Structure formats: structure tokens, C-alpha cells
Amino acid sequence: MGSRRQRKMDDGERSLIGPPASGGDASMWFVYVLAAFSALGGLLFGYDTGVVSGAMLLLKKEMNLSALWQELLVSSTVGAAAISALIGGFLNGWLGRRICILVSSFIFSIGGVILSVAPDKVVLLVGRITVGLGIGIASMTVPVYIAEVSPPHLRGQLVTINCLFITGGQFIASVVDGAFSYLSHDGWRYMLGLSVLPAFLQFVGFIFLPESPRWLLQNGRSQEAYQVLGRIRGRQNVEEEYDAIRANIEEEEKEAGSGGLVILRILSHGPTRRALIVGCGLQMFQQLSGINTVMYYSATILQMAGVRDDKQAIWLAAATSASNFVFTLVGVWLVERVGRRRLTLGSLLGTGLSLALLAVGFLLTALNSPPITFHPVHSQNSTCTQYRSCEPCMLNPDCGFCYRENGTQVFDSSCIPVNQASTDHAAWGRCSNQTGVPSGPMWAYNYCPTSYSWIVLVGLIFYLAFFAPGMGPMPWTVNSEIYPLWARSTGNACSAGVNWIFNVLVSLTFLHVAQFLTYYGAFFLYTGLVFLGLLFVLGCLPETQGLQLEDIESLFKSNVLSHRI
Numbered sequence: 001m002g003s004r005r006q007r008k009m010d011d012g013e014r015s016l017i018g019p020p021a022s023g024g025d026a027s028m029w030f031v032y033v034l035a036a037f038s039a040l041g042g043l044l045f046g047y048d049t050g051v052v053s054g055a056m057l058l059l060k061k062e063m064n065l066s067a068l069w070q071e072l073l074v075s076s077t078v079g080a081a082a083i084s085a086l087i088g089g090f091l092n093g094w095l096g097r098r099i100c101i102l103v104s105s106f107i108f109s110i111g112g113v114i115l116s117v118a119p120d121k122v123v124l125l126v127g128r129i130t131v132g133l134g135i136g137i138a139s140m141t142v143p144v145y146i147a148e149v150s151p152p153h154l155r156g157q158l159v160t161i162n163c164l165f166i167t168g169g170q171f172i173a174s175v176v177d178g179a180f181s182y183l184s185h186d187g188w189r190y191m192l193g194l195s196v197l198p199a200f201l202q203f204v205g206f207i208f209l210p211e212s213p214r215w216l217l218q219n220g221r222s223q224e225a226y227q228v229l230g231r232i233r234g235r236q237n238v239e240e241e242y243d244a245i246r247a248n249i250e251e252e253e254k255e256a257g258s259g260g261l262v263i264l265r266i267l268s269h270g271p272t273r274r275a276l277i278v279g280c281g282l283q284m285f286q287q288l289s290g291i292n293t294v295m296y297y298s299a300t301i302l303q304m305a306g307v308r309d310d311k312q313a314i315w316l317a318a319a320t321s322a323s324n325f326v327f328t329l330v331g332v333w334l335v336e337r338v339g340r341r342r343l344t345l346g347s348l349l350g351t352g353l354s355l356a357l358l359a360v361g362f363l364l365t366a367l368n369s370p371p372i373t374f375h376p377v378h379s380q381n382s383t384c385t386q387y388r389s390c391e392p393c394m395l396n397p398d399c400g401f402c403y404r405e406n407g408t409q410v411f412d413s414s415c416i417p418v419n420q421a422s423t424d425h426a427a428w429g430r431c432s433n434q435t436g437v438p439s440g441p442m443w444a445y446n447y448c449p450t451s452y453s454w455i456v457l458v459g460l461i462f463y464l465a466f467f468a469p470g471m472g473p474m475p476w477t478v479n480s481e482i483y484p485l486w487a488r489s490t491g492n493a494c495s496a497g498v499n500w501i502f503n504v505l506v507s508l509t510f511l512h513v514a515q516f517l518t519y520y521g522a523f524f525l526y527t528g529l530v531f532l533g534l535l536f537v538l539g540c541l542p543e544t545q546g547l548q549l550e551d552i553e554s555l556f557k558s559n560v561l562s563h564r565i
């Protein structure tokens, strides 16, 4: 590395470019502004993926949506994000980071407008796909842009701030959902449309903000690169950094060649292939640890814990996403203190233990599932009425549990088909209306009344406390820094694509997995996957803290199985 550091621009070139603009201490301020404006992409990512659950409660009633349409409207966004993240890699290399951020905020704005004026479900679907396209591009471009403009000692923290914005977006979405849930007519238009505001702000901001100096240099625009680096770093000595980046690009071209498809070059070049495996593996294990199951089903988990009122459950779900946000803040604080590797390992260990606790809570709940004591006769024959206890009844999505309660004692309990139009009621019988009246029958859909729910609640809190500082942000942070410049866009596109694909897979399969393996089986499965992830990180993830982006590639030159804690 030393010799690379010695390389300087030749005098002719430097006099052409002129001295970098000096900004004094204002330079740090400028890096924060750049990070904040780009992280608005993270905010939109979080907002648009989070807001839909609350909007769906109103939409399904107003538009009379079938289960298939509800699933389509939720997962089309994530599916579109997976595809556009992959395409984003090519766009990033071709058009640059800045144009990609402009494109994504433009797409977000258009998507928000379509969603807020949608006259029917087909237009809604078009809107949801549109925002998904924006999310995919933003999710892979923003971390790369922030990493490329940050000084090494702040890079981890600034990229982690993007994740803080993601969880912040999810939190804002849950509060907006709560607030507009009282507006049963058209409330969803405000929920889905509000994302236009940050999208527009980002678009305007990026008209004035600069391109990444690293991308400029790679594309032969050395004068602009030098100017931008000077503007971002202020009075700091940028020549050394400029020369290092340029020398590195030349060296990379010699080593990895410059023709052919980038993905093929990545795969045939040992260090980048290893980096890609680490990056994609981290993103895969992030999703396999079940974060989005926990986020999506937190309302159900809270209901199991004894929260019966719908509105209360919505606000407590907001508290769940608030915890995800607050604990991500802990990650921002820790990342430059303990490093990426130790943070990820600690987070995985705690996440695994919390998942095991959640599973034990569900297991005890299942073992103590209240028996069914009342078998009403109805002309409409159904499998629901055949069950002997609440557990199998709750696991069948067509059935719900209708019961009376005396303190913690459950009595007069039956399993009844759910009303297809609204899971808030049974299709017939005493729970088909008037539930929630004191001393009246209670209706439990998706959960069983239990006195072990506190274990599940404690598990949920521990889960977020451990996941959010490490496994939440680190896959994004590490991916933004482990690839050499020529492979950075493609590497991030692939790993972001893996993240979105596993996101769809885990959230779409959760209910089926729970049906086959029960809830506790599903959570034991996630526990096992997290411990596999722990072994993977233990063997493969090197520490990248404090290094220049240009120096990180060398970490992957040697056998990746030799990293110490």
C-alpha cells in the first residue's frame, strides 16, 4: 500500500485542475448533509415497505380485496425491488450514483402520486410496483454513495445512518398508520401518498449535490473528481486520497482486466468472488433471521401477549418499530467503536438466543393450549369444528377461536370458520358480531389466549435489541465497502437483490411454515439459521473498520477462513 500512497498527480495535471475549494471545518458538515440527503432513500425504503400493513386494513374493507389481492399489493413492491436492485447495478456503473439517486427519488414521487389518487386496485398495484422499483435502486445506490464520499473514520457510522433512516421510515409509517386508521374513508390515500414529500425533497437536494468522486475518476472525469473531493474534504489534504484512488483504479484494471461482463470478472477473480460470497451471505442471513416476520407479525405476537384491542395493537406495533429504530441508533454509536465484525457476531449471538426464547414461549403456549369444550352445530360443515384444542385451530388460517374468560380461565370455547371478508369476526355463531363486549364471547384469530405470552414479549424485545444494532445495518455497511471500485455497483446490486429475494421468500412462507412446523417450530428453524449465520460470519467476515476503501480488497486476497474475533 505504501508505494501506492506515494503516487501523486503530475504537476501539469494539478495546475489544470487548480486547488481544491477550501471549506475549513465546514467540510465535515458537508459530508453529513450528503449522507442525510442520500439516506432519505433509506427513509423511503422503510416507509414504503412499512406503511402497507396499516393501509391494507383500510383498503381491504374499502376495495373489498381478496386475500390474493392483499398479498399481491404487499409483495409486488418487494418483488419489484429485487428486480430493480439487480438492474440498479448496471445503471450505477453507467449513469453514476447521483443520477441513480435522482432517478429513484423521481420514481418514488411518481409512485406516491399514483398510489394516492388510485381509483381501483389495478392502479394501486401499478403504484406499488412503481415504488418497489424506486426502493430497489435506492437500496443499492445509497450505501455505495455514502461510503464513497465518507472519510474512512466516519464511513461505517454514516452508512449505518442510512439504516437508521430505514428503521426511522418504518417507525414513521407505523405512526402515520395509527393516526390515519381513524379515518376509515380514504385514510389509506394519505398513508401511501405521504412518501411524496421526502422523495421530492431528495430530488431537489440532489440536483445541487455532487457525484461520487470515485465514480468520476473511474469514468475519466479526473478534473471534476478532484474538485468534488476538495469540496467534500474542505481544507484537508485531498491529493493523497486522490492519488490513492487513481492509482488503485489503474492497478485494478491491470489485475482484473477491463473487458467483459462485470459479474463474470467478479466470479473469476478470487478476492472479489470471496467478497461477493461474504456480501450476499450477510444479506441472506439478515433476512433468514426473520426480521420482517417479527416486524410484520408483531401485532399478532402482541395480541398473544394479551393486547386485545385492535387500535391498541396498532399503537403497540408502532412501539415495536420504534424499538427497532432506537436500537439501530445503538449500532450507529457502536460501529466505529467495536468494529463491524464484533458487532455482527454479538448481534447474531443475541438474536439467536432471543429467537430461541421466542420459540420456547410459543412452545409453552402450544403445550398449554386451551381445550375446545363447546362444539356448536351448523349447517355449514367445516374442518374448524373438528379440532380438540386451540393450537391447531389457530394454525389453520380459515379458523378462529371463540371463547369466554373468567380471569385467566378459558371456558365455553369453540373453533369456528373465520369471516372471509374480515378476520375480526367469525363466519357465524356467537363470535360473528358483538365481540369485545365485556362479559361477551371473545374472538382470537391467529393466536391462542395464554398465560405464557410474557415470555414471547420478552423474546420480542430482546430480539430487536440484539438484531437492530448489528444484523440490521451491518450487511448494508459491509457491502458498501468490501468491493473494489470496478466491482462495487455490481457487487452491491447482487447482494441487495439477494436481500430482497430472501425478504419475499421468508415473509411469504411464514404462515405456511408455521402451519407445517407450528409457531415454535418456525422460530426454532430461524434460531438454527441464525446459528449457521454465526458460523458463516465467524469464518468469513474480515474487519474493515478504519481502512481506506482502496485497501479493503487486500483483506480478501488471503484465505478468508482465517479471521480472528
Ligand SMILES: O[C@H]1[C@H](O)[C@@H](O)[C@H](O)[C@@H](O)[C@H]1O
Pocket: 163, 166, 167, 170, 286, 291, 292, 295, 324, 471, 472, 473, 499, 503
Ligand atoms: O436492514 C433493514 C432493517 O433491519 C429493516 O428493519 C428490515 O425491514 C429490512 O429488511 C432490513 O434490510
